[in-house]
Amino acid sequence: METNHKIALVTGGSRGLGRNSAIALSKKGIDVIVTYLSRKEEAEEVVQQIEANGCKAAALQLDAGNVSTFDSFAERLGDLLKEKWNRDQFDFLINNAGFGINAPIASTTEEQFDSLMNVHFKGVFFLTQKLLSRIADHGGVVNLSTGLTRFTTDGYGAYAAMKGAIEVLTKYMAKEFGKRGIRVNMVAPGAIATDFGGGVVRDNQDIRDHLGSLTALGRVGEVDDIGGIVASLCTPELGWVNAQRIEASGGMNL
Structure with missing residues (x-):
């Protein structure tokens, strides 16, 4: 059945906050494409839950830290949009994919640093760049940050620094993409x-x-404390919210 639903793409949507965000989006009547790295079965379970909520859904494999694969991903995404939705564009990009490494600055290795950089900053920068032409005018981008950019916890210096870069990047995206009516915001969870x-x-x-x-x-x-916030940023009710950092930490370290 054809629908006029908006479409969201959630990276890292097979588990955790991505999974919860994807399902929350569907509860607001938004169709969802989730990406996964290796957990295909879990991604398909998310697809089934979204469909049970009355929305269309699909899953695509993506290594969010490997920029060299983004061209082929964009092609597969374009084919999927045309086949399943008869559209060339989607509406909302949720840059959620990520992982954590707990290591003091004194012992963080270059390999650990690069792996964090590739997924949490470089990957977000270039995936958004690659997909920008496929985001519809008046759509939106939601980037995931962390409460650790405001307060500090030993061992998360490299991770938090990447998210700090995302917070600056979010403002620049909002400035540049605003010419097309595309809003860009960030959600910063606390301890989840x-x-x-x-x-x-x-x-x-x-x-x-x-x-x-x-x-x-x-x-x-x-997880239920976060997904609804991400989904709400993709609704008309928050259509005048732009370039904002929304911390969802329950008031941690006040």
């Missing part, structure tokens, strides 16, 4: 109970209790 960083916040009760004690609302975040 996912498999990020090996699931340390999700699985270690002592860490959960400690982080909760540092948070005004008295607990760590859950």
Whole structure:
């Protein structure tokens, strides 16, 4: 059945915040394409959940840290849009794909640094550049940042620095893309109970209790605390919000 739904592309949509964001988008009537690196079965499960919410969905493989693959990804995306939606463009790009490395600056290796840079900054920069012509006028981009750009936690210097670069880049994207009516914002989660960083916040009760004690609302975040914010930034109700950093940390380290 043909629909007039908007279409969102969520990178890293097979798990964690990406998965939750994709499903939240579908609850707002937005069709979703999720990308995955290796978890195809989990991505297909997300597709099924989105379809159960009455929206169209699809999954595409993407290595968000390998710029050399972006040309072929853009071609596959174009083919999918034409085949499934009879469109050449989509409406919202959610740059969510990522991972964490906990290592003090003194012991962070060049390999660790480069892997973080490739996914969290270089990949976001060039994937957005590559897909910009496929984002419809008056669409939007949502970049994922982190609360760690405001407060500090030992071992996340390199990761937070990449996200700090994303926060600056977001403002420049908003300035340049605004000529086409494309809004660009960022969501900065605090400590969230996912498999990020090996699931340390999700699985270690002592860490959960400690982080909760540092948070005004008295607990760590859950994935359901984030996806709805990402989805809301893709709705007309927030259509005048642009170039903003929205921290979703429950009031951590105030």
